[in-house]
Amino acid sequence: MKYAEIISQMTLEEKASLMSGKDFWQTQDIQRFGINNIFLADGPHGIRKQEAAADHLGLNSSVPATCFPTAATVANSWNVELGQKIGEYLGEEAVSQKVNVLLGPGINMKRNPLCGRNFEYFSEDPYLTGKMAAGYIRGIQSHGISACVKHFCVNNQEERRMSINTIVDERALREIYLTAFEIAVKEGKTKALMSSYNMLNGTYTNENMHLMHDILRGEWNYKGCVITDWGGSNDRVAGLIAGNELEMPTTAGETNEEIIQAIKSEKIKEDVLDQSVDRLLELIFTTEEVYKKAHKKFDMQEHHRVAQEVAEESIVLLKNEENILPLKNGTKVAVIGDFAKEARYQGAGSSVVNPTILDHTLDCFEESRIVSIGYETGFERYGKKSNKRIDRACELAKEADVILLYIGLDEVTEAEGLDRQNMNISDNQIELLNALQKVNQNIVAILSCGCAVEMPWINKVKGLLHGYLSGQAGAKAIIRVLSGDVNPSGKLTETYPIHYEDTPSFKNFPGKEVSVEYREGIYIGYRYYDAANVEVRFPFGYGLSYTTFEYSCIEVNKNGVTFKLTNSGSTQGMEIAQLYVGCKSENIFRAKKELKGFVKIFINAGETKSVTIPFDDKTFRYFNIKTNKWEVEASEYKIMIGASSADIRLKDTIFMEGSGAPLPYDKDKLTSYYSGKVNNVVTEEFENLIGCKVPVSTWDRTKPLGYNDTIAQCKYAKGLFARFAFNMIVFAYWFLRKIGKRSTANIIMMSIYHMPFRGIARMTGGALNIPMLNGILMIVNGHFFKGLNHLLKERSKMVKAAKAKKIA
Structure with missing residues (x-):
């Protein structure tokens, strides 16, 4: 450990205190060791630092900052260097506002066009997303502060995002939903990463040992810090074991005490906490270094x-x-x-x-x-x-x-x-x-x-x-x-x-x-439309220019592909040439083509330039579920250069030696996946893909409601008061929309209706703790007076404890 000497002098209570926030946006400080609190701020496309009333929904205004185009917009540039430039300017503004960790970029896949947060994400393609994100990260971190890539992972819907269980097969997880994060970690070298709210195959992401320990820390050798999404901690001790350092926002010490008790009862070893403290201290000390010297205000006009x-x-x-x-x-x-x-x-x-x-x-x-x-x-x-x-x-x-x-x-x-x-x-x-x-x-x-x-x-x-x-x-x-x-x-x-x-x-x-x-498996976006031969309005990679470009003279070798690009029009312009690769073998189901490289190049009218797009470690790989590794299938591969995924201008082939891995699938049991027509996969076939039974997708309406059930489920709660409250929420939403207050109505849906009960405790900064929440759940489950009495008693206890602490 880098900070072993400091950690050895800290009390258990001090170490545990660092594991959650001091308030809504800052980490805890311990001045006797020179540990300052650091500030985290939203910032995928501009700094949103709040100095007054804090919130996580954009309700309160923030310090003025440059509003750059959103990630969905910048991705259309296909210009990694431009992404890095934005990052550099974001980093400069963050430093001017004394922000240590900028919460972005967001790199979740655009699995479905209706996801409400797609404007904040780059693409439906993981390779392009990862490359753009790595550029942003390098730019932000060039100023000494930290980016925080989010949301790790498979957070591809907003409705019920704090409790939904995402069921996805291992190959789709690796090839589609984790590749961008892998590039962000390995190439962008992000110092921080934000875990998502949702569950992955039955386990909350920040507690998921396969995701957090085996892949992130193990395979990718990630040494940085993992931060929860705001209110996104379920079981704090399980999260700590998986390698989740920082819980945000503050819980007023409640979850710190859970960590302390787990160590005292030997549920976990203190070394687990020490390792997490060490990684958090690295984030704190390295991002504080930049503030040891004076900084000028940024140039707004520039x-x-x-x-x-x-x-x-x-x-x-x-x-x-x-x-x-x-x-x-x-x-x-x-x-x-x-x-x-x-x-x-x-x-x-x-x-x-x-x-x-x-x-x-x-x-x-x-x-x-x-x-x-x-x-x-x-x-x-x-x-x-x-x-x-x-x-x-x-x-x-x-x-x-x-x-x-x-x-x-x-x-x-x-x-x-x-x-x-x-x-x-x-x-x-x-x-x-x-x-x-x-x-x-x-x-x-x-x-x-x-x-x-x-x-x-x-x-x-x-x-x-x-x-x-x-x-x-x-x-x-x-x-x-x-x-x-x-x-x-x-x-x-x-x-x-x-x-x-x-x-x-x-x-x-x-x-x-x-x-x-995720029954479609690896087939999202153009991968599906190509494989299933579905006509689209505009294909992936499409865009017109005021000039024209001609492609010629393709040459392929083991290192990459070279070709000539000519501006055949009368206007200077930039063209985005795209490299797609397709495997000719039919032994393993694949998309017909996958983006494996791209370049944006400026060419004067009438000019011809030679362009090279190199191959890399991701060009020919696929994830083999039998070997649990990335493998290369021995086959001839189609090398395609296109102006879009549907406008391929040049083609060639190359044979690649394989890694000799066994075939991962029984073709007869996965006919939809081998045909690419995955828009209506039956349960049995999906179970063959994921290797287990599909869990029941509906709520058990016979059980009492618990911490991870949502306010929306109060519609079938045993408690009359809970059902009445549910109906009032629904009415308020309807009424606000009716009178034109749609923004306020939306807040009800995202901050109340779909909130799990534990979120009430996690997002109130300790004003309502878990013992008090237990009283609320009693009321919800039909024990009104018992629950109300419990709630009031626990509230009284908390107030007395706070007073005693203040006096001490």
Whole structure:
């Protein structure tokens, strides 16, 4: 241990005290050893440091910081160096605000397009996600502080995220859901990692020895610190044994006492605690080093310019019929849509940033060559229909050469803690589009949202520009792409299905009660659409440019692939060339192709460049469940270079010697997986894949409710008071939505309705402890007076103990 001398002088109580927070955002300090408390702050795309009332849902405003584009946006740049640059600027701002640990980036897979937090995640592909995340981490940590990669792992739905049991086979876990974390740990060298709320195959992730001990600490040799998601600790001692150092937020010493008692009773050895203290001290001391010297405030204008640069490189041009874009000099445009006036530029929840500067679309036309003849809202932001707004918009549209129609999803439709109900843009926006198309067919739609949406309306527009959630400088970046000052170079990092029903997880998302089954296995995103031959709206890796690129002269050897890339158009631009690999053998089920490398390269008009994409340790591997190792199958492999997953320009083959591992599967028992048609896998076949029985996915309504049951389950509680409270919560949610308070209604769902009972104790900073919670559970389970008496007694005990401690 690095800090053995300090640890040997600490009391058991002091060591245990370091294992949970001092308050909502800070760790505990022990001044006699020079151990300071360190500050943790949300920050996937901007620093959210709260100095006053603390919360984890983005309710209270934070210190102003640059709001960069979200991860889902930046991923579209496919530029790892750009990700590292963002990280460097985030790190600089974190240091200026005295933040030690920045809680991000988020690298969960986009398993399903309805996950409410997809705007905060990079991609449906683990390789791309891992590479982008490693760039962010290197940038953040270049300033001496720590990134904190999250949420480890299989946290792919927001509904019931604090208690859902994710059932996933080992191969899909390794190849799809852990690969990005592996890259973040090995290449990004993240100092901290956040465990997720959910269970993995029956065990909470921060207690899961296979995940935390065997894989993270063992195979990946991770030496950093593991931090719980806020309120995400279930059994504190089990978490400590698995290697979870820090529980957040504070529990006012309650779980520290659990650790102390476990050591005194010899349930665990004190050495387990010492190892955890050592790793936490490394995080504290190394991230405090940077604050020994003075730091100046960051340059807001410079950071704003970088945010604009990032947005410009991340915008995706999806449609450009008749080359309507870029707009010609002097084009008269009608600007229509509520999102033009009040930009939708970031997500909602714990990632909400208080921007230092905010560009507005209507203020940006003066600097461009585009002539705006006026603006109309056209629609009400939150879905209310208005014929008057549509009529006014149509009158303006008649006078314009081109309509710039700003549409998208509002702030409460995609948010932390909630999943989307569908993939639709609201009806009132589509009604507006239909009306506009009747009076002027030159429509360019600018889409603002952080996720995939259905587009049955796409034939009504000639141009479609997807800005995603482009940060505080996004409005100007979009104008610069529309005008041609910037040649769009972004490409999608998620597939856009034609219909939500086309998605492989359609029948298994979200898990509504006990568990969610990942029956599609390794086939998520383009892996599924390719294998099952399902037509899509836009494929993974797709994006248009104002110029054209030609690919030629492919050469493959054992080290990688080289080819020539020519800008065959008349405009300079950047192209994203993508390397896909497919195994020709049919002995093991595989996706037809998998992304194994990419490069973004700038090329002048008429210029040709030679491009090399190297192979690495992940190019040919698969995870073998029999050997429990990564193996290489002896086979010929297809090497494909594409402009997207569906636009392969160059092909070659290479034979790879295998590692000689036994075949892992009985082909006859996994017919759906060998065909790739996994959207309706029967229970028996899924059980053959996971190697055990599928657990019961519904609540046992005969048992008393316990710590890990949710408030939602009070609808069948034995206690009349609990059922009444449940109905009041449901009514409050309905009423708030009815009167237009959708944001407040959402808070009820994510912070009350789906909260497990233990979360009440874990998220109240010790104001309500487990003994008091036991009283609440008695009330819930039908023992009202006994429970109320217990609750009041335990409350009195806690108050007396706090007073005695204060006097002492």
